[in-house]
Amino acid sequence: MENQSGASVPFWVKGVSYTDTQKLKDNVTCDVCVVGGGIAGLTTAYLLAKEGKRVVLLEAKTIGGGETGRTTAHLSNALDDGFPNLINLFGKDGARLACVSHGRAIDKIEEIAKEESIDCDFKKINGYLFANNRDQEEELMKELEAVQQIGWRDVVMRKECPVASLTALPCLQFPNQGRFHVMKYIAGLLKAFIDKGGQVYTDTKAVDFKSGTVAVVTAESGHTVASNHLVVATNTPVNDWVTMHTKQAPYRTYAIGLAVPKGEVPDALFWDMDDPYHYIRLQPAEDRGASTDLLIIGGEDHKTGQDAHPDKRFYALERWARLKFPMAQEVEYRWSGQVYEPVDRLAFIGRNPGDANNVYIATGDSGHGMTHGTIAGMLLTDLIMGRKNEWEKIYDPARISLKSAGEFLKENLNVAAQMKDYVTPGEVDDPSQVMPGTGRLMRKGTTKVAVYCDADGVRHECSAVCTHLGCIVNWNNVEKSWDCPCHGSRFDPYGRVITGPASKNLDKA
Ligand SMILES: Cc1cc2nc3c(=O)[nH]c(=O)nc-3n(C[C@H](O)[C@H](O)[C@H](O)COP(=O)(O)OP(=O)(O)OC[C@H]3O[C@@H](n4cnc5c(N)ncnc54)[C@H](O)[C@@H]3O)c2cc1C
Ligand code: FES
Structure with a gap:
């Protein structure tokens, strides 16, 4: 792959x-x-x-x-935008349908795996939404009220989180969530x-x-x-x-996998209410043929193409992981990807x-x-x-x-604001300033050029103008790609499309 x-x-x-x-x-x-x-x-x-x-x-x-x-393959119908939000946007019936449809999807994956004899480590487990401070504890109460309003009766508030080091505050326990090997x-x-x-x-x-x-x-x-x-x-x-x-905005999201002593973290899903938030789950030792369990922690999301140092997101995740899971050992995996957030x-x-x-x-x-x-x-x-x-x-x-409408306006104003990149200076004045394995923007007249220097020190230039609707792409030093801050198109170091909506490669410089 x-x-x-x-x-x-x-x-x-x-x-x-x-x-x-x-x-x-x-x-x-x-x-x-x-x-x-x-x-x-x-x-x-x-x-x-x-x-x-x-x-x-x-x-x-x-x-x-x-x-x-x-x-990271959490299967959940405890939707992370929260049921008070969903009730506000879609009414109680709409929020209930959303919840039921995701629950049915978990059952469908289980059903297909059974019917087609797919051994994919599918397991139904509990999910826990936990509070990190007193304000969030109040939010938890509102979440519980909202799930009760849509008729989800077996969600319960627990005084203590199953992982004591995560929080000393209460958490909500959602039954029938799931995880699998995608x-x-x-x-x-x-x-x-x-x-x-x-x-x-x-x-x-x-x-x-x-x-x-x-x-x-x-x-x-x-x-x-x-x-x-x-x-x-x-x-x-x-x-x-x-x-x-x-109607939707692209976000980069980050994940790390750390070894933890077998059996020290329960096989469950966890997520918090911070912004950006964190999501956690366990891949047990027997599912991965190792002697330690793997703790998978994701989060630190930001809008695509709008962070000059995405590599720091991994450090932030690891810092958070070590604070919340003192038993965690070495980081075995780091990766990132993209999700689309619909305005509603x-x-x-x-x-x-x-x-x-x-x-x-x-x-x-x-x-x-x-x-x-x-x-x-x-x-x-x-x-x-x-x-x-x-x-x-x-x-x-x-x-x-x-x-x-407020969220729609906010995301589209953010897109419009990216046009500033047409008038800002370049990051380098000359291609020779671009170091091997990296990419930098250079101003050329009224436009910008994306300069990539490969491992052998050869510089490759292409237009920095996204072929979707013309925003200026930015270098992503984690993925080694040019990412568009407007609608999430991504291009490889040489300007070839990785993901749309753009369908054409970046033009020659
Ligand atoms: C780090 C990370 C953690 C995540 N964690 C979770 C989680 O715990 N739980 C959860 O539910 N979701 C999670 N997600 C989200 C989830 O992974 C994605 O939303 C989901 O995989 C999207 O599936 P898809 O089929 O829509 O898109 P994709 O899997 O991206 O498939 C789209 C396919 O279309 C192909 N394609 C594109 N353009 C063309 C074209 N012109 N012609 C032909 N083919 C084309 C692409 O090559 C691609 O294979 C996570 C995502 C990330 C990045
Ligand atoms: S302008 Fe739309 S993705 Fe680049």
């Missing part, structure tokens, strides 16, 4: 073999074309194939090689999809989307897939240029706004991408099969909520 990062590859990826897949080399027709082989696209493809549909799955790189392979699951799901007649083409980037009664997707090679229904599950939609990108907290899953009726998207994972991706599979399958689904309205990508 590809990893642009200088940091360790997530341990999930080790030891998983993929079923051989191939590039699209012909024009094909099918009932449903799914673009994007992460958890959202693959689950949708699998469930539709199970319904007897002829499904083609197109993936630009490798199956699970996007954000899915970087997850890449073992993805490998099993891929095999099950192919066994059901699904066709998979990897290393096949979709570059053009034509809507109509028959939707036609063109791959980079020029070959096409014509289908009655099209699902675009590319984490952030690459078939939409503006609308959806104003729930993912966008359904018909693509302003498009033909047979074009669907799944995006806005909001750090709950494992369950949101599984919900996408269930909801989009129902829509395509012509069945009613009570979650359709809350996840409708076309929804507009006046209550989220």
Whole structure:
């Protein structure tokens, strides 16, 4: 699996073999074309194939090689934006539906793993939301009231946290949360999809989307897939240029894995109420073939392309980890990835706004991408099969909520503010000032140039203007990539697209 990062590859990826897949080399027709082989696209493809549909799955790189392979794999319906917030935005019924749908997604993963005999370390465990100070303790009370209002009765307040070093204050205990080994699951799901007649083409980037009664997707090679229904599950939609990108914001998130003595931390999920917040879970020794358990701690999120020293986020995470888990030993893994935060907290899953009726998207994972991706599979399958689904309205990508207008404005003003980069000075005056293995911005007339110096000291220059809507990209020294601070497009050191919404490489300088 590809990893642009200088940091360790997530341990999930080790030891998983993929079923051989191939590039699209012909024009094909099918009932449903799914673009994007992460958890959202693959689950949708699998469930539709199970319904007897002829499904083609197109993936630009490798199956699970996007954000899915970087997850920390908490499975939770205790949504991290909080139920008081969700009740305010969607009402009690909407918040209840959101909670139920994520709970159903956890059950669905368990059901699929059982039915397809996928050994993926799935386990139902408790989740704990804990307070770090007295104000947060009050917030906990409000959270408990809100979950009771939506009818979730078996959530309880515990006076003591199961890990005493985490906090001396109370915590909320949520039952029936889960964890699993995502890449073992993805490998099993891929095999099950192919066994059901699904066709998979990897290393096949979709570059053009034509809507109509028959939707036609063109791959980079020029070959096409014509289908009655099209699902675009590319984490952030690459078939939409503006609308959806104003409704969600890209954030980088960081994770570390530390060894801890076996049995000292319980097998559970934990998360706090700080901003940026921290999320924690355990990978027990027996699941990883080691003599120590692995403690996985994530957090320290920031807006993509808006931190000059993202490497410091790992130190902050480690500092926090050592404070809260004094028994922690060496850091075995460090990695980062991207999540999209929708302005009103729930993912966008359904018909693509302003498009033909047979074009669907799944995006806005909001750090709950494992369950949101599984919900996408269930909801989009129902829509395509012509069945009613009570979650359709809350996840409708076309929804507009006046209550989220403040957040919408805040995120879009932040995007507008990035235009300042056109007038600020460059970070270097001359390419020779760029050190090996790093990238720096240099002013050239009215624009900026992205200069990368490779390990051999050769400088490579390309335009720093993002090919999506023209913001100036910034260097990410953790991932060795050029990241756009506006809608999260990312490019490799030489300017080639890693993730959209941009579809074209950075121009030559
Ligand atoms: C560090 C980290 C920790 C996380 N922790 C959790 C957690 O604990 N619990 C949780 O629920 N979620 C978590 N998430 C979020 C979760 O991992 C993601 O939301 C989820 O994996 C997204 O799945 P996806 O299928 O939407 O996208 P992806 O997995 O990114 O899949 C999209 C795919 O589309 C492909 N693609 C893109 N453009 C094209 C194109 N033009 N043509 C063809 N293919 C294309 C990409 O190559 C990619 O493989 C975490 C994320 C990160 C980064
Ligand atoms: S991602 Fe939109 S301008 Fe770069």
